[in-house]
Amino acid sequence: MKKLKITSLILLILITSLSTISQSHVDNTPTNASPKLDYNNSNYPIFDSEKIDELVPIGNEMLDFKLYDFYGGSNPTEFNLSRYDDKILIFDLMASWCGPCRDAMPEMVRLYELFHHTNEVEFISIGIDLTESDADLDNFHEAYDMVWDFSRDYVGAMGDSTFWSNYGSGYIPTYYITDKNNTITRSEIGWYGIESYVNEIKSLISIIDEKSPTFVSMTSDYDHFSINNPSLLIEVDATDNFGVKSIIGTSEYNGIKIEQEMPYNYQTKKFEAKFKYDINELYEANGDVEFTFQITDWYGNTFTHEGEKMDVKFIPDNDFPEIVFLSAKEVLNQNNLAINVVLSVRDTFIKNTTITEINDLGVNSTYFPTSIKGGALYKYEFNLNYSLNTNLACYSFFINLEDIAGNKINQNFDIELIDPSQSLNCQNSIYSSNDISNIETENANESETSLNTISNSAPINFYYVLPSLIVFTSITTRKKLSIKN
Amino acid sequence: MRDILCFLIIISLFVNPTSGVSSNITNVEYNPKNIEQGNNVTIIISFENISEIKNVRSFYCRIQPDYLCHFPILQLEPLENQYITTFQIKENSSQIAGFNFEIIFNNNTSIKYPNEHSDNFGLTIAEPAEGIYYYILSNENISSQNLTSSLYSTSTNTTELSQSELYFISIPLLMIITIKNKEYR
Numbered sequence: 001m002k003k004l005k006i007t008s009l010i011l012l013i014l015i016t017s018l019s020t021i022s023q024s025h026v027d028n029t030p031t032n033a034s035p036k037l038d039y040n041n042s043n044y045p046i047f048d049s050e051k052i053d054e055l056v057p058i059g060n061e062m063l064d065f066k067l068y069d070f071y072g073g074s075n076p077t078e079f080n081l082s083r084y085d086d087k088i089l090i091f092d093l094m095a096s097w098c099g100p101c102r103d104a105m106p107e108m109v110r111l112y113e114l115f116h117h118t119n120e121v122e123f124i125s126i127g128i129d130l131t132e133s134d135a136d137l138d139n140f141h142e143a144y145d146m147v148w149d150f151s152r153d154y155v156g157a158m159g160d161s162t163f164w165s166n167y168g169s170g171y172i173p174t175y176y177i178t179d180k181n182n183t184i185t186r187s188e189i190g191w192y193g194i195e196s197y198v199n200e201i202k203s204l205i206s207i208i209d210e211k212s213p214t215f216v217s218m219t220s221d222y223d224h225f226s227i228n229n230p231s232l233l234i235e236v237d238a239t240d241n242f243g244v245k246s247i248i249g250t251s252e253y254n255g256i257k258i259e260q261e262m263p264y265n266y267q268t269k270k271f272e273a274k275f276k277y278d279i280n281e282l283y284e285a286n287g288d289v290e291f292t293f294q295i296t297d298w299y300g301n302t303f304t305h306e307g308e309k310m311d312v313k314f315i316p317d318n319d320f321p322e323i324v325f326l327s328a329k330e331v332l333n334q335n336n337l338a339i340n341v342v343l344s345v346r347d348t349f350i351k352n353t354t355i356t357e358i359n360d361l362g363v364n365s366t367y368f369p370t371s372i373k374g375g376a377l378y379k380y381e382f383n384l385n386y387s388l389n390t391n392l393a394c395y396s397f398f399i400n401l402e403d404i405a406g407n408k409i410n411q412n413f414d415i416e417l418i419d420p421s422q423s424l425n426c427q428n429s430i431y432s433s434n435d436i437s438n439i440e441t442e443n444a445n446e447s448e449t450s451l452n453t454i455s456n457s458a459p460i461n462f463y464y465v466l467p468s469l470i471v472f473t474s475i476t477t478r479k480k481l482s483i484k485n
Numbered sequence: 486m487r488d489i490l491c492f493l494i495i496i497s498l499f500v501n502p503t504s505g506v507s508s509n510i511t512n513v514e515y516n517p518k519n520i521e522q523g524n525n526v527t528i529i530i531s532f533e534n535i536s537e538i539k540n541v542r543s544f545y546c547r548i549q550p551d552y553l554c555h556f557p558i559l560q561l562e563p564l565e566n567q568y569i570t571t572f573q574i575k576e577n578s579s580q581i582a583g584f585n586f587e588i589i590f591n592n593n594t595s596i597k598y599p600n601e602h603s604d605n606f607g608l609t610i611a612e613p614a615e616g617i618y619y620y621i622l623s624n625e626n627i628s629s630q631n632l633t634s635s636l637y638s639t640s641t642n643t644t645e646l647s648q649s650e651l652y653f654i655s656i657p658l659l660m661i662i663t664i665k666n667k668e669y670r
Contacts, residue, residue, distance in 0.1 A: 093556075097544055097587070097597075099614030100552040129558060131542055171553045190553050
């Protein structure tokens with residue numbers, strides 16, 4: 001009874017917590033309570049399908065504006081265009097709910113980092129939607145670490161739609177760039193990548209970068225190479241007085257070169273790439289991986305950093321190979337009978353496989369079967385040949401498996417040929433024919449000779465049995481309860 | 486004890502995780518169903534009642550190519566138990582447009598639709614930016630298969646169970662099984 005109470009209590013807590021979790025997507029952000037704003041102001045523009053989308057044309061002089069710093073508290077600082085005298089200005093119109101504005105923001109941050117330190121370039125973002133809350137804008141600002149000027153069109157909210165009339169395009173995000181004389185050099189709806197903006201600013205800025213970039217450091221997630229993780233995640237930090245544009249990394253290990261571009265990670269602010277190695281080459285090698293990085297800055301200056309080494313080691317997984325499935329059927333093979341064997345082995349990486357059979361003439365023969373690998377399972381299929389005149393009761397073969405960790409198994413299988421004329425039986429039989437669940441039905445091409453597979457191997461066809469076992473267990477458990485009742 | 490469990494079952498039936506946050510939307514639709522550039526499209530959001538709703542704002546965006554949002558936003562007008570707006574489609578036959586909306590309640594909380602928990606009301610949903618979903622405004626020339634891999638379109642079958650709905654169903658079932666098992670003992 002006490003257990004029942006506890007169960008009920010847990011269920012109740014579960015229900016309550018689920019309800020709470022599902023409510024977590026409600027935004028409990030207060031709407032703006034600033035006394036200056038009037039969202040219902042009839043002068044503020046509403047969506048107009050007929051409006052022809054217009055940007056301020058390139059070559060026009062930037063018109064003055066009046067804005068307030070977003071983080072000015074109850075008495076925000078008013079500013080106008082003169083704040084950016086003799087500066088190249090990049091400004092964008094955005095809103096916190098605007099997906100494309102969000103998409104662009106990491107590259108905007110990078111653009112700022114590339115050029116703001118020159119003291120020639122300034123940035124300003126303007127929240128243009130007066131119906132969204134200050135809290136939403138604040139969250140957006142914080143999420144993207146926007147350290148440049150940030151404002152919203154408070155003046156528009158007070159009934160003066162000049163700013164929107166002058167710069168609004170009918171879409172957001174909208175971007176403008178002006179030169180140091182306040183002439184618009186770029187006006188664009190939507191963000192089409194950082195590169196064109198970098199090129200634009202480069203053409204306006206007075207400084208020309210002739211210095212090559214430099215390598216700073218390389219880090220990696222390396223612990224050891226394993227079968228499940230035969231790769232290295234490499235992060236490179238490099239510096240340049242105007243920022244690094246791209247890095248191409250080359251990894252050389254065991255004579256194999258891998259070259260790939262290392263994209264910029266906007267979160268870590270480093271260049272990174274995963275170098276993945278071929279496991280067939282990897283398992284025999286230990287030693288250094290050597291890296292070369294070709295670093296290019298935004299002005300086309302390049303620097304090649306060589307000789308970065310990492311001592312690596314391959315540590316194989318330590319599981320032994322396990323035979324998980326075996327089937328055998330008799331087939332006609334070039335006027336002889338043969339036993340067609342299908343075998344599945346679980347191991348992360350089998351290095352060597354040999355089959356040794358003792359045929360009806362007493363001859364030992366050894367060969368190396370091919371396999372198909374799927375995940376950690378290897379499937380082998382091969383024929384054991386014997387003559388029609390055999391008088392054998394048993395047919396034996398050995399399978400020898402070795403994985404790259406050096407784990408070996410050598411397993412013997414005795415296949416009992418059931419023939420009423422034979423009085424002998426397999427001496428080493430462990431399982432009766434009933435133990436083998438996967439003898440396949442013979443078809444028209446196959447001999448009518450019946451066949452049992454006898455094995456001293458461990459569990460066969462385990463995966464087929466498991467779901468049934470679970471269902472069976474649950475049924476029997478339930479039945480037991482019924483009986484008790 | 487059995488009575489207590491039965492009581493809990495009944496309670497759990499009423500604690501549908503989706504109903505706790507529901508803005509009591511009963512339907513979202515737009516007309517006409519197939520849109521073309523220049524068409525006037527009407528978005529209709531139906532509620533059980535709108536007394537707790539302060540405002541509904543809708544955001545109309547071009548999803549692809551060139552993900553952009555139209556501005557100013559669409560303001561919806563209340564009409565009985567519905568919020569409605571009509572606007573003219575600006576996208577041409579090779580472009581895909583979508584809309585989403587935000588319901589602002591009288592207590593200044595808000596909820597955006599569609600979201601990862603919400604019904605799709607038989608409409609196709611896209612997520613062109615992480616966590617920002619849109620109802621796609623259908624264009625016969627562009628089926629949902631044309632949405633790029635950065636987007637996804639959900640089944641238009643509104644009977645498809647969400648994760649929370651599965652919990653909603655499974656919890657009472659779990660409790661019934663528990664009771665029954667106890668009875669056997």
